[in-house]
Amino acid sequence: MTQSHRDLLRRMFDAAVAAAQPAQCVPAYLPAVPKGRLIVIGAGKASAAMARAVEDNWAGEVSGLVVTRYGYNVPCRRITIAEAAHPVPDAAGLNAARKMLDLVSDLTADDLVLCLISGGGSALAPLPLDGLTLEDKQDVNRALLKSGATISEMNCVRRHLSAIKGGRLAAACHPARVVTLLISDVPGDNPMNIASGPTVADPTTCTDAMAIIRRYGIVVSDKVLDVLESGRGESVKPGDPRLALTETHVIAAPQVALEAAAKVAESAGFTAHILGDSIEGEAKDVGAVMAGIAHQVTKRGQPFKPPCVLLSGGEATVTVRGQGRGGPNVEFLLALAVALNGQPGIHAIAGDTDGVDGMEDIAGAIITPNTLSRAWVMGIKPQDSLAANDAHRFFHALGDSVVTGPTLTNVNDFRAILIADKDSTP
Known part of the structure; x- marks a missing residue:
């Protein structure tokens, strides 16, 4: 050569790589200034750079928190940047996910949530459903990464074990309006598979997730089996009224x-x-x-x-x-x-x-x-x-x-x- x-x-x-930099693709998709507050939340390897692009191009008040991978921090003045582990989640990511839910727990219809999502968000915001632990999520993640499952299959399982994915984050923001900006890292750019779709409806089911676990012979704990077999892990489905005021934009893609x-x-x-x-x-x-x-x-x-x-x-x-x-x-x-x-x-x-x-x-x-x-x-x-x-x-x-x-x-x-x-x- x-x-x-x-x-x-x-x-x-x-x-x-340069074509997908947040500084280039975020500004054109920023929404109008709301009557109430602007709260920025998000997760992914690009989320800190996305948050910086928001701050650099937003005229009004802004606050919030996003979580990115260790080493991917970009300094921001008003939006808090947390760092956590990827691809196997850690306690820092769990704590960041909890804080995000706290930030959106008391919003009104005048408020706007800007959600910044990119690849890696599934592991970086690993808040488990009640009854599951971080260790349960870590074990499932490790097994999925070694199984040969596709990213859409992995994220189907993750959505049904999470308290934040599969539309649950957007539902927690209700009645505020939610605008999600996505940098896609998945084949087909389907929003529900980017960081496991925390702000979009999920048509897949616990039965689908269970089928994937069986297909690849993944060994999971009894607690994980109970969540899926009982249906307790069902995600937010299309038509849910809590997602009526959400909009989603894929701003960069392969x-x-x-x-x-x-x-x-x-x-x-x-x-x-x-x-x-x-x-x-x-x-x-x-x-x-x-x-x-x-x-x-x-x-x-x-x-x-x-x-x-x-x-x-x-x-x-x-x-x-x-x-x-x-x-x-x-x-x-x-x-x-x-x-x-x-x-x-x-x-x-x-x-x-x-x-x-x-x-x-x-x-x-x-x-x-x-x-x-x-x-x-x-x-x-x-x-x-x-x-x-x-x-x-x-x-x-x-x-x-x-x-x-x-x-x-x-x-x-x-x-x-x-x-x-x-x-x-x-």
């Missing part, structure tokens, strides 16, 4: 990020093709499929002619069976590299736009046509690393990890496969 190819891949990733990256690719002379913004599945399977498409482009000029870039987003998953640290973006890349088997002219980057792939503070990695050969020289067997779900260690050893630090936003996975012209420099 030439340095210019590596630089181009990283510039595409950086452009995707498609916007992909379009920004496409512009960077095209400015460098590569035709960009967006294959989809909501691609799901096991990361290693997605990698193998993408490798097949890349081979066809290289060998047949189908369905696209090189030089080109194949862009995609969504949320791949990893069913952790080995002793590795998981990470869907790096597992996708390692599977892609194995399937490409050193095919000349094909390079790729994949990373989570929040800077955290799986449970690691590493966004993702880059592969090159010589990724496998460099690993073999070092005594690392790519297939063994893939089987052990150990791609993070694999790319760290090669020096090909992509580390961004907190990006202050989150529009999910980003993947770019760069296919150079046959006559270009390898």
Whole structure:
């Protein structure tokens, strides 16, 4: 890979992240000043940056609290920023969720609640239903993360064990008006799946959540089983009058990020093709499929002619069976590299736009046509690393990890496969 190819891949990733920055996308969606108070609440990896964007662009009085991931704090003057753990929740997140409910407990019809939600909010505001504990929520979260369940399935379970998700937060704000601004990190941008939908109605049921637990063989406590089997965990359903004065806006999403990256690719002379913004599945399977498409482009000029870039987003998953640290973006890349088997002219980057792939503070990695050969020289067997779900260690050893630090936003996975012209420099 030439340095210019590596630089181009990283510039595409950086452009995707920049397109979803709250400072760019929040101001256009701010509501009019209410007769009463404006209370700002929210949760997610981008919530602190969203709160700062509100303060910088709001003319009237404002107060409130949002909770973000440790290290993602952005200083605000009037809105309190709490920090908590992700992806496994902690007591700090539980306390922040309780405080949010307290803030909205005595509102009137003249008041306005501005709810700032982004990816990560499910773990960051983990208030359990009565009868459940934080430990119950932690155990379920860990099991879901390792199960291979999709994000929509994980969030269905979370909604039915929560005192704040599944529309319950909006219901607690009644009779005030609620405006929710969402930065989407989920395939399809469905509001009920972004941070498990604390301010939107939920058509799924406890029966659905129980089916997911059985489908993936997830072991849960008797208390969790009782909540779901009894129906006590039912969420707020469509048509509930407490949600009549709510409105929801998706202000940034994976498609916007992909379009920004496409512009960077095209400015460098590569035709960009967006294959989809909501691609799901096991990361290693997605990698193998993408490798097949890349081979066809290289060998047949189908369905696209090189030089080109194949862009995609969504949320791949990893069913952790080995002793590795998981990470869907790096597992996708390692599977892609194995399937490409050193095919000349094909390079790729994949990373989570929040800077955290799986449970690691590493966004993702880059592969090159010589990724496998460099690993073999070092005594690392790519297939063994893939089987052990150990791609993070694999790319760290090669020096090909992509580390961004907190990006202050989150529009999910980003993947770019760069296919150079046959006559270009390898």
